[in-house]
Amino acid sequence: MNLKRLQWLAVLALTGFSLSGCERPPVDSVQVGFRGTGMELVYNPRTLSDQAALNTAPPALPEADKSGPRAGAVYKNVKVLGNLSVGEFNRLMVGYTQWVAPEQGCGYCHNLNNFADDSLYTKVVARRMTEMTMHLNATWKNHVAETGVTCQTCHRGQPVPGKIWFKPDESKLAKGLLGQRNGQNAPAPSVAYSSLPNDPFSAYLVKDNRIRQISQTALPQGINGNGSSTQATEATYGFMMHISDALGVNCAFCHNSRNFSNWEESPPQRATAWHGIRMVRELNNEFMTPLTKTFPPNRLGPTGDVAKVNCATCHQGAYKPLWGEQMAKSWPELRGNPGRVIKTASGGAAK
Ligand code: HEC
Ligand code: HEC
Numbered sequence: 001m002n003l004k005r006l007q008w009l010a011v012l013a014l015t016g017f018s019l020s021g022c023e024r025p026p027v028d029s030v031q032v033g034f035r036g037t038g039m040e041l042v043y044n045p046r047t048l049s050d051q052a053a054l055n056t057a058p059p060a061l062p063e064a065d066k067s068g069p070r071a072g073a074v075y076k077n078v079k080v081l082g083n084l085s086v087g088e089f090n091r092l093m094v095g096y097t098q099w100v101a102p103e104q105g106c107g108y109c110h111n112l113n114n115f116a117d118d119s120l121y122t123k124v125v126a127r128r129m130t131e132m133t134m135h136l137n138a139t140w141k142n143h144v145a146e147t148g149v150t151c152q153t154c155h156r157g158q159p160v161p162g163k164i165w166f167k168p169d170e171s172k173l174a175k176g177l178l179g180q181r182n183g184q185n186a187p188a189p190s191v192a193y194s195s196l197p198n199d200p201f202s203a204y205l206v207k208d209n210r211i212r213q214i215s216q217t218a219l220p221q222g223i224n225g226n227g228s229s230t231q232a233t234e235a236t237y238g239f240m241m242h243i244s245d246a247l248g249v250n251c252a253f254c255h256n257s258r259n260f261s262n263w264e265e266s267p268p269q270r271a272t273a274w275h276g277i278r279m280v281r282e283l284n285n286e287f288m289t290p291l292t293k294t295f296p297p298n299r300l301g302p303t304g305d306v307a308k309v310n311c312a313t314c315h316q317g318a319y320k321p322l323w324g325e326q327m328a329k330s331w332p333e334l335r336g337n338p339g340r341v342i343k344t345a346s347g348g349a350a351k
């Protein structure tokens with residue numbers, strides 16, 4: 001073999017290697033938006049079939065008897081579910097076990113010698129999660145609509161939902177000659193393996209920084225300001241990568257890519273997403289963060305913060321969680337009541 005051949009082989013091998021990051025055909029594309037706008041969504045049938053099992057709700061349990069004494073009158077320490085009949089209450093406990101702790105059973109949340117005891121943190125968390133779920137179903141209809149949510153939407157048969165986030169420990173990132181890296185230039189799963197800033201969540205899903213690329217002021221003001229700097233633009237794109245990845249869609253699901261800012265040309269899904277961003281902020285600030293001290297240290301993140309929710313926590317790669325299956329319909333116990341006041345951490349009532 002002469003040198004030329006060897007060089008060719010090397011080139012071929014390198015091309016093969018660099019293309020292996022691309023998806024193997026076939027891929028399907030679906031046209032959305034007006035004709036000629038080129039708004040296409042690209043799907044990979046293999047990814048879709050892998051997702052089918054993940055997006056199937058467990059079979060509903062037979063309906064419970066709604067008559068008879070209330071759980072609040074029969075049991076000793078029922079603070080949220082007191083209005084249910086004993087039948088409905090027990091059906092829901094079986095549901096909790098199936099969705100959150102199928103391997104561990106009732107004992108994951110209960111002292112089995114005394115079900116009224118609150119000594120396990122898991123029970124205290126589950127009580128607050130019950131209020132959170134009811135609150136979502138009753139007051140966030142502009143996002144969850146009639147599809148609604150149950151514990152299964154996030155938990156999928158696991159005590160710790162598969163998709164959660166913590167604040168990254170910046171001190172672990174190499175500083176050296178590069179100075180402050182702003183979480184960049186290391187492909188991160190939080191931004192779908194792009195090298196955009198790796199924490200798009202603290203600024204947008206806890207704080208309410210503006211999600212913008214175009215500055216309305218003369219001088220840039222950094223990610224925390226109201227204007228838009230290069231930094232804020234990068235963070236916006238990082239967050240958009242998360243959203244697309246979390247829902248398993250392209251940008252055209254919510255934007256006409258000829259003008260990302262323009263609302264008039266955006267599909268209605270963008271408005272649903274807008275409400276979703278506000279909803280997730282509320283979940284993190286009013287429900288998750290106040291539970292920080294309730295969780296044991298091994299459940300907290302590298303900087304001591306509690307696990308938090310992002311778009312993937314419910315969506316898990318699907319445009320609607322469980323592909324829109326209306327599982328909450330079989331669980332009226334979790335419907336909640338818009339008139340019911342759920343105390344938030346800040347002392348007021350959740351919106
Ligand atoms: C994921 C956590 C979780 C699991 C698993 C769970 N429970 Fe519960 N259970 C709770 C919570 C939270 C309450 C309190 C509800 C309230 O305050 O409204 C409760 C309350 C109860 C009570 C009322 C006790 C009293 O006297 O106050 C009974 C009885 C009960 N559960 C039975 C069960 C049974 C039986 C199982 C297993 C089939 C089970 N639970 C599984 C979270 C759980
Ligand atoms: C919007 C998403 C979401 C919904 C809906 C939800 N949870 Fe959670 N849950 C979380 C997150 C996030 C955590 C924190 C993970 C951790 O434990 O570190 C959590 C933690 C828990 C834990 C503690 C588990 C452990 O081992 O630390 C219990 C118990 C729990 N949830 C019960 C429930 C119950 C019961 C419901 C339904 C009434 C419910 N959750 C609904 C997101 C959700």
Ligand code: HEC
Pocket residue numbers: 211212213214236237240241243244247249250251252253254255260261262269270271273274277
């Ligand atoms: C599920 C819906 C959804 C998807 C998918 C999505 N976006 Fe967005 N995007 C939004 C929403 C909602 C806003 C406005 C957020 C706000 O103001 O709170 C936004 C804002 C933006 C902005 C800021 C516009 C401005 O006014 O400055 C840019 C740029 C952007 N998106 C780009 C993208 C890109 C690029 C992708 C694909 C990688 C993408 N988006 C995918 C919903 C989406």
Ligand code: HEC
Pocket residue numbers: 136143144145146147148149153243247269270272273274276277280309310311312313314315319320321324
């Ligand atoms: C608490 C669970 C939950 C979280 C967290 C969540 N969603 Fe959703 N989302 C839902 C449910 C349920 C639906 C289905 C509503 C329906 O049937 O119209 C939905 C629907 C949507 C839709 C409309 C899809 C369509 O085809 O009409 C968009 C867009 C969306 N979500 C974006 C987001 C974004 C962006 C985030 C993160 C900022 C997010 N969601 C976080 C539960 C959630």
